[in-house]
Amino acid sequence: MSLLENYSGPALSISGLGKVYDNGFVALKDINLQVDQGDFFALLGPNGAGKSTTLGIVSGLVNKTQGNVSLFGLDIDGDVYAAKRLLGVVPQEFNFNQFEKVQDIVITQAGYYGIKVKEARVRSEKYLKALGLWDKRDVPSRMLSGGMKRRLMIARALVHGPQILILDEPTAGVDIELRQSMWRYLKQLNEEEGVTIILTTHYLEEAESLCKNIAIINHGVIVKNTSTRELLQELHKQTLVVDLIQPYAKRPKLESLQLNWLDDSCFEVDVNKGTAINELFNVFNQANISVNSIRPKANRLETLFVDLVRK
């Protein structure tokens, strides 16, 4: 990694990136993006927005029509081999040979990076153990569960020691427990080993809890590129879910707040950001509404995301 010793620029730099597919579909229009070293970055967008195309171009899986991409200052066209050595990719769909054994898949991938079998065995053991797949090392990959297959793809992407890891919907179809263990592993990878991570996801709570910075892409254009904190500060309203001590056969109405009743003992209410909880309690008390608990509705980023991509 001597190439990187004196480099302090962005891990990923994209400028003027465009992609028009052979059928004339314009997937990307003049994308400009920078991801700093050590960042945990989310690229969000609805289906067909251009997320996978962007990451596909960075990974060498899609030809670009225009623009430049560099990884740690290495142009992916000019310094293609050096740039690719810094990159690990976990694609959206399972893309390994279903008939090969788990450890063979990881060792073979290491071989593509010029790592000899002896060393590849050591590395594959390290990552398969870290991702809880060591017991399955001699099992044909088709016998693995969906979550295990995802973890296998992560192990395979890490075997050559990349400095930047791209994950295209890494937790799609993974149960919540496993998803959280994958989050922990990725966080550790980012914080302790300094690996820059870029992910796309449809689980916005995943982006909110993991990522320091977020870009939102829609119709092939970046519509937002900022820190997660700043993005969330843009929310002017938040939705609270209020559980009541007892059900109300006749549902009370308030002049100052619009209540959206979910059932007789629970409603949602939109409040301005920064509204004091005491103030709310006062309003509910005055209306003789006895509150048991108040919690924010699922995900704040989701609200903002929907607003942005609707524009």
Place this chain on the structure above:
Amino acid sequence: MLAFIQMHHVAFNTILMKEIRRFMRIWQQTLLPPAITMTLYFIIFGSLIGSRIGEMSGISYMSFIMPGLIMMSVINNAYSNVSSSFFSNKFQRSVEELLVAPLPNSVILGGFVFGGVARGLMTGIIVTGVALFFTDVTVYNFWVLSSVVFLSSILFSLAGFINALYANKFDDISIVPTFLLTPLSYLGGVFFSTDLLPGQWQLVSQLNPILYMVNGFRYGMLGVSDVNLVTCYTILISIIFILFYIAMRLLNRGKGIRP
């Protein structure tokens, strides 16, 4: 520079060994069928019909068809190994493992082509073993024999690779073997000497590249050939260069693998 070469050497070996492991793992589909097919050819064409034909080009019919049958197996297996393996990689998207890695296209092409060569040669050895049960196997010129079979395997592995790049479904990789390779093999002097053909058909047969491979190989085994050896090598090497150029161009453009 040395590290760069070493790295790509490891990568090339990885692809090659993966290909060899693949066809060895499914030997019932890859190595057994040619042995059975060729046994039937030797029994039916060599023993039963051949005994009534007598001699061809001054040698027994069984001995005459043996080099052609071996070469036919080598050609078909070299071709189908690369076309089916690379297309499967495309189909399962495991080709992406190669595309994200720091691999020059020449290493990818070389790995798959030599995987095809390995299967072609292994099949050739198996069929030669089968032939030993029916006739004596002789080697007239080892260097001609080995070079012709090696070059032919490369040529058809390259052709199989190009087929796989263009293929969009599994049917697309069986069209060429069925409608092109098999007719050309049968008309390529495997079962007869081109001397038996009428004048104009002799000229037409000379457009068939398999004729040169079969006859070059036959020369290496028996010392008889319908074609000039220099022409045989010139045609083989020229086609290899052309196919290599086409395959590299398609790979560089990302034909069939990179939208």
